[in-house]
Structure formats: C-alpha cells, structure tokens
Amino acid sequence: MSAPKKLFIKTYGCQMNVYDSERMAEALGTKGYEQTTDADQADMILLNTCHIREKAAEKMYSELGRLKQFKLAKPEMKFAVAGCVAQAEGGEIIERQPMVDLVVGPQSYHRLPKMADAIDRGEKAIDTDFPEEDKFEELKDRPKARRAPSAFLTVQEGCDKFCTFCVVPYTRGAEVSRPVDRILREARELVERGVAEINLLGQNVNAYHGEGPDGDWTLAQLIREMATIEGLERIRFTTSHPRDMEQDLIDAHGDCAKLMPYLHLPVQSGSDKILKAMNRGHTREEYFALIKRIRDVRPDLLLSGDFIVGFPGETEEDFMDTMDLVEQVGFGQAYSFKYSTRPGTPAAERAQVDEDVKSERLQRLQALLGKQQKAAQDAMVGRETTVLFEKQGRDPGQLIGKSENLHAVHAFADKSLIGTVRRVRVIKSLTNSLTGELI
Numbered sequence: 001m002s003a004p005k006k007l008f009i010k011t012y013g014c015q016m017n018v019y020d021s022e023r024m025a026e027a028l029g030t031k032g033y034e035q036t037t038d039a040d041q042a043d044m045i046l047l048n049t050c051h052i053r054e055k056a057a058e059k060m061y062s063e064l065g066r067l068k069q070f071k072l073a074k075p076e077m078k079f080a081v082a083g084c085v086a087q088a089e090g091g092e093i094i095e096r097q098p099m100v101d102l103v104v105g106p107q108s109y110h111r112l113p114k115m116a117d118a119i120d121r122g123e124k125a126i127d128t129d130f131p132e133e134d135k136f137e138e139l140k141d142r143p144k145a146r147r148a149p150s151a152f153l154t155v156q157e158g159c160d161k162f163c164t165f166c167v168v169p170y171t172r173g174a175e176v177s178r179p180v181d182r183i184l185r186e187a188r189e190l191v192e193r194g195v196a197e198i199n200l201l202g203q204n205v206n207a208y209h210g211e212g213p214d215g216d217w218t219l220a221q222l223i224r225e226m227a228t229i230e231g232l233e234r235i236r237f238t239t240s241h242p243r244d245m246e247q248d249l250i251d252a253h254g255d256c257a258k259l260m261p262y263l264h265l266p267v268q269s270g271s272d273k274i275l276k277a278m279n280r281g282h283t284r285e286e287y288f289a290l291i292k293r294i295r296d297v298r299p300d301l302l303l304s305g306d307f308i309v310g311f312p313g314e315t316e317e318d319f320m321d322t323m324d325l326v327e328q329v330g331f332g333q334a335y336s337f338k339y340s341t342r343p344g345t346p347a348a349e350r351a352q353v354d355e356d357v358k359s360e361r362l363q364r365l366q367a368l369l370g371k372q373q374k375a376a377q378d379a380m381v382g383r384e385t386t387v388l389f390e391k392q393g394r395d396p397g398q399l400i401g402k403s404e405n406l407h408a409v410h411a412f413a414d415k416s417l418i419g420t421v422r423r424v425r426v427i428k429s430l431t432n433s434l435t436g437e438l439i
C-alpha cells in the first residue's frame, strides 16, 4: 500500500469555509490524502479562499507567491484553490499563478476526488459550476473518527438579498436550504462521534426553509427538532439577517434550553439613508424594535454585529447615526470593516468615500465597539455560566471552553471533562478570555 499523501489546508474567511474545508479534506481522504499542519511536507496545498473584501483575494495571491518556495523544493507538490475567489476568478488564477493545478468553487467540491485524479495525470482541473446535484448528498458518508466537541453544520447556502456592497449572491449563488432529514442525519452522526455543540451555518441562516416531512420547515422548527437529539447539549446558528428574524425564532431563544444566548445579527449601518442605499430592507427603528423583542424573551443574550464604514455616500452625520445605534443597542461582540469596492456589485459604481475618512471612522467605531465588548466580558465576573470544554489550555491542568455567550473560558479541570458542559463561576476577565472555576 502506498503511504498516505499529505494535504495542507489554509482557510480564509467565514465559518462556512471552515466547514467546507473539513468536507474537502474528507473528500480528498478518499484519494489517500491525510491532513498535515506542515505546509512544506505537503503533497497538496489547498487554499480555501474568501472574496468578501478586496484584501482577501490579494492575500491569497501573495500567499501563493510565498508558497512557491515549497514548490521549488518539491516540484511534485500540487496546488489547489477553492472557495469564493476560485468561484469568481476561475481559470484566471492559473493564468496569474501557473503553479496552481486545481481550481474548485464552493458548489462543486464534491467532485474533488475526480479532479485529484486529473491533476495526478498532469492535467489542470477547473470546476466552478453550480451543479444540479446536491454536493452534500454526494459527500454523505462522513468518516466515523472522533470529532472535536463543537462542530459546524451547513444548513443553507447562498443569498438572494443582493445588498449592494456584497459579492455573496454572485459567488455563492441563489439561496438553497438543505432538507430537514439530511441535516438531522448529519447532526446525529456528529453527536455519535462526540460532538456536543452544533453551530448551524448559512449565509442567511434564519431564512432557512428546508423541505420537511410536512412542507417547508423554518429554522426554529429545525432547532426544536434538533434539540431532541440526546447527547447534543448546545445549538447555535449564524449568520442571520434582521429581515428574517421571525417570531418563532425569537420564541425559541426564550424557551429552547439548548439554544445558546448569542446572536449574530449584522446591521451594517445606523443611518436610514445608508441602509436604503445598501438595500438592507429595514430601518434603524425597525432594528431597535427587533432587538427589544429579542431581549424581552432573553435578557442575557449577547448580541454580535457586522458594520461597514465609508459606504458610498456616507456623510459624517450618517456615520454618527451608526455610532448612536451602537451606543443605544450595545454589542458584546462585533466585526467592522471599511467599505471595499467589489467589481460587479452596484455600490462599486458609486462615488467613493475618501480612504483616510474611512480609516478614521473605522478607528472611532472600533474604539466604541471594543469598549462595549470589554464591558460585556467584564460583566461576567462573579456570575455563573455553563462552559463546554473543548481542549487543554496552555497552562498545565487548564482546559479551555466556551461560555453560553461564546466567551472563551479557562479553568483548572481534569482533561476527562473535555467534551462535557459544566457549571463554572467566572472569577476574572482577561484580554480576550475569562478565567473560571468549576462549581
């Protein structure tokens, strides 16, 4: 038998890419590939890319440039590019960087085993189709190896919202929800393999409307059914759109004990004018009202958001509306970005805000969000929460896990507790984590 080939994967961007990377590793596993953490040892290097902002694509090209040295040292090494840059640029990647052997989009990676054969024959392989067949069905049998306690499970892909800044509707295509039975089957398999927490993923996960036994199910229905799986302790979902935050999902936050009190609900801007120009489909007042309804049922929910500053047409007054929204809502976690032009999207054609102005606004916004994030973390000190322990910490005898609000928590505990949910009292707030003690 030939020795296993080594696969090195580097993942950029969102959690859906993390999930896709796992599934691509499994698909290539059928061709004898095993994952390695040493790029220079690899027989294949796979970059799973993100196209959401300009720099991400540029980062990929510079990473390829940097990796070229490995190819020089080991000429038989193969290079693959997957993800949304692969989808958007296709064969151009090979033109710009001829050492790349394989380009595969996010909707066609179930074909990787065949593509691996082709590159073994010395051919180039490019597939950026949106095929009819369901890639998850083609990839159905996940290997039975033990898994880390927290896992991602993609339930919905693509987006029909067409925010005017965003490439996702073009790179990931139209919105598609996976059928309920397939998701539940995958969830049960994950639990059998040691998973205690499942994070349901989708570009617009709360728009989920997958085929169920009696018509289409909502995300809330799916979550409630999933909550009946014995051994599954926690459920999360991300990313949501304010427009799809229906009452049944809000209710689930109030009465489904396994659904964790954390919600990523991007608002992007606090200015009605900019929200409209972004095609977000709601006003700031509607966002406030929505947050109030959610907090009424779950006061301890930690809210997370995404923000874009310097969107075309954003004035200082518009930006101050965003600052004011942040002040009023209070975010325990947030991601904020300077607007970046994406070719082919409507906003790319509009008059742009000066780069220095964008940088200055981003700094002010991040200072405010950072303060709120720290305050939310500090407020945990003295409180009790549950923690799902995921792995050993750096200090001997310490484990690291996540609280209900998704704060990282360290605590002294026996490593047999990895994979279990325990009650913990928080005793200290550090820079990016909490220290707790078992109760």
Ligand code: 5AD
Residues within 6 Å of the ligand: 052, 053, 165, 166, 167, 266, 268, 306, 307, 308, 337, 338, 339, 340, 341, 342
């Ligand atoms: N420029 C800046 N940020 C963007 N995002 C999406 N597209 C762009 C863009 N063109 C941000 C949004 C989104 C997150 C995933 O990335 O805030 O919610």
Ligand code: SF4
Residues within 6 Å of the ligand: 159, 160, 161, 162, 163, 166, 167, 168, 169, 203, 204, 241
């Ligand atoms: Fe992009 Fe808007 Fe769709 Fe989110 S909702 S993926 S930001 S188009």
